[in-house]
Amino acid sequence: xxxxxxxxxxxxxxxxxxxxxxxxxxxxxxxxxxxxxxxxxxxxxxxxxxxxxxxxxxxxxxxxxxxxxxxxxxxxxxxxxxxxxxxxxxxxxxxxxxxxxxxxxxxxxxxxxxxxxxxxxxxxxxxxxxxxxxxxxxxxxxxxxxxxxxxxxxxxxxxxxxxxxxxxxxxxxxxxx
Amino acid sequence: xxxxxxxxxxxxxxxxxxxxxxxxxxxxxxxxxxxxxxxxxxxxxxxxxxxxxxxxxxxxxxxxxxxxxxxxxxxxxxxxxxxxxxxxxxxxxxxxxxxxxxxxxxxxxxxxxxxxxxxxxxxxxxxxxxxxxxxxxxxxxxxxxxxxxxxxxxxxxxxxxxxxxxxxxxxxxxxxxxxxxxxxxxxxxxxxxxxxxxxxxxxxxxxxxxxxx
Numbered sequence: 001x002x003x004x005x006x007x008x009x010x011x012x013x014x015x016x017x018x019x020x021x022x023x024x025x026x027x028x029x030x031x032x033x034x035x036x037x038x039x040x041x042x043x044x045x046x047x048x049x050x051x052x053x054x055x056x057x058x059x060x061x062x063x064x065x066x067x068x069x070x071x072x073x074x075x076x077x078x079x080x081x082x083x084x085x086x087x088x089x090x091x092x093x094x095x096x097x098x099x100x101x102x103x104x105x106x107x108x109x110x111x112x113x114x115x116x117x118x119x120x121x122x123x124x125x126x127x128x129x130x131x132x133x134x135x136x137x138x139x140x141x142x143x144x145x146x147x148x149x150x151x152x153x154x155x156x157x158x159x160x161x162x163x164x165x166x167x168x169x170x171x172x173x174x175x176x177x
Numbered sequence: 178x179x180x181x182x183x184x185x186x187x188x189x190x191x192x193x194x195x196x197x198x199x200x201x202x203x204x205x206x207x208x209x210x211x212x213x214x215x216x217x218x219x220x221x222x223x224x225x226x227x228x229x230x231x232x233x234x235x236x237x238x239x240x241x242x243x244x245x246x247x248x249x250x251x252x253x254x255x256x257x258x259x260x261x262x263x264x265x266x267x268x269x270x271x272x273x274x275x276x277x278x279x280x281x282x283x284x285x286x287x288x289x290x291x292x293x294x295x296x297x298x299x300x301x302x303x304x305x306x307x308x309x310x311x312x313x314x315x316x317x318x319x320x321x322x323x324x325x326x327x328x329x330x331x332x333x334x335x336x337x338x339x340x341x342x343x344x345x346x347x348x349x350x351x352x353x354x355x356x357x358x359x360x361x362x363x364x365x366x367x368x369x370x371x372x373x374x375x376x377x378x379x380x381x382x383x384x385x386x387x388x389x390x
Contacts, residue, residue, distance in 0.1 A: 006324045022216060028376075029215075032381065035381060040215045041211065050218070
């Protein structure tokens, strides 16, 4: 696109001012602000406050991201993992698919979700948030397999995944009680 | 306020080694002096004045968002290419421009002379017409002439303001020739302090001129 003469002229002026402000010696910049009737300390204070707010916002954002993405299964060692599945009345295959978010969060029996949250020592809100994320393969090598990990295209129903994982109808029924 | 309109800038290739690591960014932030913070806030105000959707009161928010974008590594600093303060100014310009683009129904970014220019039928300014690539129509030729006269008027005003400052005038003439400040300084072959003092006069004249239009 052709750059207009006016834009070129404006840019030249803008760049000249910015060049002076960033490259001129301190005393010249200070003199400039004084001559413009500006308090350099007040301007600096405003700038530092902007940085402080940015740091607070960035920290909050990082915390939010961290809590959103926290995997409640990540701290569960292999022996505990098997025990967890047993206590929940399911097998590790079904637990794997829950962990990998292959089950639609809306389809979990409330009572099962409560049990799972309690067993993982997280709140139901945090667990729901984790389970609401898109299906994904496990991160890290804790549950390594010889076969290539398969990522489910989308979460499916609780009962369907339970059946596919080899749970009997009686076992599935108990998960709703 | 600007973050919602942000599109992350693609990270340069990792192999280039040009992107500052987080530690270097933090060091650069820690090294900012009062003068730097003052300049950044002043520049934020100047950038906000360029956009109809923004006011100088938004300067603090704009600077905050620029810092946050850099801290969160959504904007990448390449120290070999640009110093940290000019980089932050560039981030602010980019954020403000993205915000402007996001706001539907807004008009031209450069409002400097628009009140002096007749609007076209579709509401765009004569400046916009000139910026369109292609063969010049009769309207474009007229706009081109209008634009040229406005630029010449601006140059005349600034020349008059700098009449008592020959070195400042020489710097201004160098800028009009498309030279960089460093090149102008070398051409003039004057003392460092003399150059920057003259550039201060020029900067004040430019700011006064901008306020007057």
